[in-house]
Amino acid sequence: MDFGQFLSYIGSGTVLTVGVTLIALPAGLLIGTILALLYVYGGKVAARAMNLYSTVFRGIPPVVLLFILFFAVSKGINLSAFWAGSLSLGVVSSAYQMEIVRGALLSVSGDQLMAARAVGLSRLQAIRYVVLPQAVRLAIPPWSNEAAIVIKDSSLVYALGVPEILRRAQLIGASSQRYLLAYLSAAVIYFVLVYATTRLLNLLEQKLSIPSNP
Amino acid sequence: MKKYFLLAVALVLVGAMLVGCVSESTSVLDKIQKAKKVSVGTSADYPPYEYLDDAGNKTGFDIELMAEIAKRMGVELEWVDMPFDSLVAAVAGGKLDMSISCFNFDEERDKIVDFSEAYYTTEDAFVVTSAFTGTITKPEDAANYKVGVQSGTVQDGWLTDNLVTPGLLPEANLSRYERVDQAALDLANGRIEVLMGDYVPIQALVAQNPDLQVVYHGVLSTGPINIVLPDGDAELKAEVDRIIKELQAEGFIDQLAVKYFSE
């Protein structure tokens, strides 16, 4: 078997890697954004609860949460390895994404919120039409970083037997006894995925940037 | 990964306590027979027990054995590939009906799952030709000679870990072969003095070649291997054990060993 065959065997796991990422990342964004809004605007009790959430889930290695959800929590529920893995990664990512969105909200908030309220917008309207659109732009660079992390972390679902890129590299490495070639192939695929994602988000950031004179 | 395995085991224990004894009365055997399907986990990265062939299909000693067990249970076999470290937790967590992946009995694992009777005991053997003048009374004595082994096998692992790494056997004196018969050829030619391999196929080799003789055999690398079963499920264990004994009596397992441990 040559490098091309390795690439194509391992590469056929890309669908799963991308699938896991496409579930985990938006799930994390949705949860993270809601929690960040609660954190920043929800009052003291909510802020404390969100702080706890963030501390707990950022303190647990993703693979441990994966095991908990798949082997322990879902004993009764029929959760497939793919979904258990994707959702656990989404929950872990939500804690990080919450911090990203929260940071962006805080750096927009304050004065902009006040100016919006002064015009007569309600708090919710001010957040929706003034704070969030600006926060989103600020959040893209750190979010792009998080997207790269989730793509790489998606390899963890191999521990549940999802035959994504890393697991396929292990299998073909074992049967051919050419581990280096197998893992190199996996590395190439991961790199291409992460690079393409980062570039894409970079373009988005440029497209959304607010014009200003230097 | 070892660390995470233990963590997973601990978590599964906690999880099991939380969930409590949810309908423990029904045996997994009933479930298997009702669904006409048994879900078996393996980590297909451990030749010759379980690995992928060139077409990407699972094959190996365990794989073929399990296929026969499923056939005799009268159910369809569904393979689930999982990393070795996750297999025990998956059986304990009810994600799999059983796992076969060259498992040794282990007290820690026994706390959360059961083990079938050993379906095979990997005994290792050292074989020499009649021209051999040295002595091998204990396995470490092999370090004094030129040794041959099949590459990537458990015997290869034992030699590497116990003789080469501690510096007893110079790396240059260990020859690794793709197949056992190639090693046997070099043994006959005198390029190596001792050949280490699985006892069952070695016996087959000796039977064909009267010039060869076994100077030592015993459990070194692997020992007895068992199927991992759900904890406390006596009915399933009885059924699996019954079939294993049947297959041992018929010589089916020894034939598999010859097929997979010498080619």
Add this chain to the structure above:
Amino acid sequence: MPKPILTIKNLTKTYGQNVIFQHLDLTVNEGDTIVIIGPSGTGKSTLLRCINLLTRPNEGQIWLDDLEITAKGTDEDQVRQHIGMVFQNFLLFNHLTALGNVKLGLTKVKHMSDEAATEKAMRELSRVGLADRADHYPGQLSGGQQQRVGIARALAMDPRVMLFDEPTSALDPELIGEVLEVMRQLALDGMTMMVVTHEMGFAREVADRIVFMEKGFIVEEGSPDEMFNHPKFDRTREFLWKITELYGKKEKDAE
């Protein structure tokens, strides 16, 4: 008898142990331009924010026309759209064009159609002389232009009263004139205004009344003539002399 638009009675604001101002009484009549002067940290800006309900006073009442806006259960959002606010740092919405800034309150608060809002917003931008900058973002405008957009944004809501919180303090001297000119025109048009500023030229020329605040109290109030030429208190005279000296010099430097 002139009709009061804003009536402030016994207003007190504290932050913890810090008393910002206490027992303030002030009435603003329709069409009046009130200029509030005084050293920094005397609670002038806080007073404006209390009127706009951006912060809550600890004691006292404020009426907007006949409505007590400090009463419990007042719909703050409802009140604020009748009170225009112009900030020292402009505080334009950075992600919206000049037009977008002026339109936002019209479409979201007044629920005007996009078309009507655009038309109204363009009228307000013309009023501050910036119709040709409608599609510029704040980052593409000078400070003076940004502040004029800020004024247009507040005007678009057709407020009963406009509050100006040091509207020219953050501007380079050469940009102050264009903003003051817009404000002068507004006063001439009969807009009711409360202006916190250090621009004594503006105060002298445009104000109907000048209020001098110090250390949380209103020291003195009166017409520009009274305040500049016959102040009752030495403190007023001293402050006016100092501030005219300081800012007069700045204005000269700029020329």
